[in-house]
Amino acid sequence: MSPSEYALDPDPSLNVQFVDSLVPKLTAGRYTLTAHQSLTKGGNRVDTDNYLDTPVTQEVEVRAPRFTVQPEWIHGAYPTPGASGLYDDVLPHVTLDRATLPWERDEATAQDGTRLPWLALLVFGEGELPGTDPHCLGQTDARTVADLTGTEDGVLLPPFDQHADPITDDDKQKACRTLLVPRTVFRAVAPTQGELPLLTHVRRVNEQHQRAALGDDLNQVGDYAVVVGNRLPRATGGRYVAHLVSLEGWLPYLPGGAKETEGPEQAVRLISLWSWAFETIPDHAPGFAALTEHFVDGEGEDGSALLLRVPLPDRPLSGSDQQEVTDRLGRGYLPVSCRTESGRSTFGWYRGPLIPRPAEPQSDRQRRRCAAEALIHLEQYGVYDVSLATAFTAGRGVALADHQFGAALLRLRGKVQQAAEKKGREATTGARARIEHLVANGLAGHLGEVLTAPARARQDVAALARRPAVTPAPAATTLPATAGLTVERLRADAELHARLTSADKPLVDADDDDLALVRDRLLGLRNLTGVPFAHLVPDTRMLPSESLRFFYVDPGWTATLLDGALSVGLAHTRDLTSDELVFGPKGLAPLPPFTAPVTGLLLRSQLVSGWPALEVRPYANPGATDGETILPILRREALADDVLLVLVEGVPGRVEIAEPQQGVHFGIDEPDNDDETDPVKDGIIRLRALSGDDLGKELDPKRYPFPATPGLGDYLRAPGTPADPDAVLNVAKLADGLGKALGIKDRPLTPAEFAIQMINAAQRRTFTTAAQEQNLTTTGDHPNG
Secondary structure (H helix, E strand, O other), rough: OOEEEEEOOOOOOOEEEEOOOOOOOOEEEEEEEOOOOEEOOEEOOOOOOOOOOOEEEEEEEOOOOOOOOOOOHEEEEEOOOOOEOOOOOEEEEEEOOOOOOOOOOOOOOOOOOEEEEEEEEEEOEEEEEOOOOOOOOOOOOEHHHHHHHOOOOEOOOOOOOOOOOOOOOHHOOEEEEEEOOOOHHHHHHHHOOOHHHHHHHEEEEEOOOOOOOOOOOOOOEEEEEEEOOOOOOOOOOOOEEEEEEEOOOOOOOOOOOOOOOOOOOEEEEEEEEEEEEEOOOOOOOOOOOOOOHHHHHHHOOOOHHOOOOOOOOOOOOOOOOHHHHHHHHHHOOEEEEEEOOOOOHHHHHHOOEEEEEOOOOOOOOOOOOOHHHHHHEOOOOOOHHHHEEEEEEHHHHHHOOHHHHHHHHHHHHHHHHHHHHHHHHHHHHHHHHHHHHHHOOOHHHHHHHHHHOOHHHHHHHHHHHHOOOOOEEEOOOOOOOOOOOOHHHHHHHHHHHHOOOOOOOOOOOOOOHHHHHHHHHHHHOOOOOOOOOOHHHHHHHOOOOOOEEEEEEOOOHHHHHHHHHHHOOOOOOHHHHHHHHHHHOOOOOOOOHHHHHEEEEEEOOOHHHHOOOOOEEEEEOOOOOOOEOOOOOEEEEEEEEEEEEEEEEEEOEEEEOOOOOOOOOEEOOOOOOOOOOOHHHOOOOOOOOOOOOOOEEEOOOOOOOOOOOOOHHHHHHHOOOOOOOOEEEEEEHHHHHHHHHHHOOOOOOOOOHHHHOEEOOOOEEEEEEEEEOOOEEEEEOOOEE
């Protein structure tokens, strides 16, 4: 079969193919190899008295997994084993590293010559396995192969093919995991022979996925066999267990098979090669589309409502003072109550590090040593701007709360100061050696002659003393001692700074533990790690429930934050000098500067808890001919159950918020703008192109709706009794309907084509940004898969 290729992501570097099957040349069984040879000379056969013509035979046995599988062959499963979540629109599946495994045993061949898989994934709910696992905890019954070849009252055992692949005595000693399935349940959940190929395919990954997903990830290269279940978990919730079972000998007993009704009262004992349990919870919350649609609905006319600030007045305030108030609110400020040093209560302006506009360019800032130095007095209005003072206090508070940081900072300063003083002493060694040399060569006598001689003679003696009667000592180094060393002196004297920070004899080792700890803490603090949330968002109106807000990060605020952290233990100007020698712009270990403005977003929504692996993808240069650039994410952290913070280096032109891929899973899509769905009653399938340049891309749902009316009830098996399992897909009918909707009438869908259509599309919402009047205006579009 030729593979159907489908790109899973808009990124052109990713290339994934779906292949119908990967059948080995030889399947399990016994084979006879026959070999013979003959000699020819000049095109004529040479008579060798039939010695060479006698054929030689050799019996060969090809063995394949039969009763168990190795754990390392299981690449992953979805839903994740033991997980609890919203899985009512998902067809459970298991991915195998051994890509040929489903076809290594020759069970049967379909009418078109396709070899049928010998594996199937059966999904059971609570109470459907009363004899083995009534509560779906993943329990199985241990049996030996000898037990399965015997008899069991009221139970139909696996009908092994002993003729094509006999069971040896060694095989009979092997233990395997089994489950006892009531015959009615088996008939209700087992696929038909015609559905088996559609539920098994191969995924060929040629390029690494950009991001590792939870569960069944795609960040490896190779071939993977995928076995998909045919049952949707109930929308009302409950526990389920999925079993990868062997169908050796069971094909005639499948629904529609020749022996389907044989032994109707008997339960069947199946070999479970691998299994896992999971739980789906009732879906009473809005879906991804509805939650993100709310952001778009509330973005305002130009998207300015998605900026992190308090809502602006509907009408501009009159008067110059009132206009100042409006302007400050627009720049992210908030009036707050404060108290002056004299104790008088007043109000001041506060703005946190997350601001709606780019920060004003900074002049040559000086390091602050206390919060008072960061306080800005607005003389025109008689109030204070307490933003930077608050940043200083926050940094100091975070540092004081971290005892390891404070202790390491003090030790580091001590090491730097001792090393600087040692370098200063070494610098004066040349002058001291010259003096000692002169003393040893009669300096005292010369001085006595000079002091007792007449003035004229004294000058002559002095001149004589100046003559180099001996080889002079090396010239003294001009590097001064460090007693009067200050930050200003370091910055003014580049040569002095270079000598103290020279790489040949650094003041402190680059791998010093204290240096690494302090530097790492400062880097984290620069990304606002540990800063109280009330300093980031000082008013709930800035980030109401179910909201998305974009922002810039104020570099002046974060720089003052670091000043506050470094104020711990600050007692002398030499402490400032030590910090400058280490963390200054030309120090031993400066903090790496950002290559672009830092921006980000805050999300307060059920999306954070409902989709823990929610993908946030910031792109630069949207629509560029040479491709978009994915901007680096500096920090991503859930600050609360419903609050997500993302910091980005650079100003994105486009931001995508997408459902987590969770590898590639299969199931039903929810319709757009739907608050609460039942996949059976309301679900749809977004069709994808199977040829041309648009291969794998979603087709316009208005032109290619499936089903014509949302809801997949027509493609489910009709339960035989009220107690029969529900939500089991009629896979053959569904594949036929998908083919007709795609305009394929002369042939059925292949397994690869069916897999492409059944991909459970991860929805995404795209927000585009544009700099207008120094505002980060943002607009969102409708979700798509």
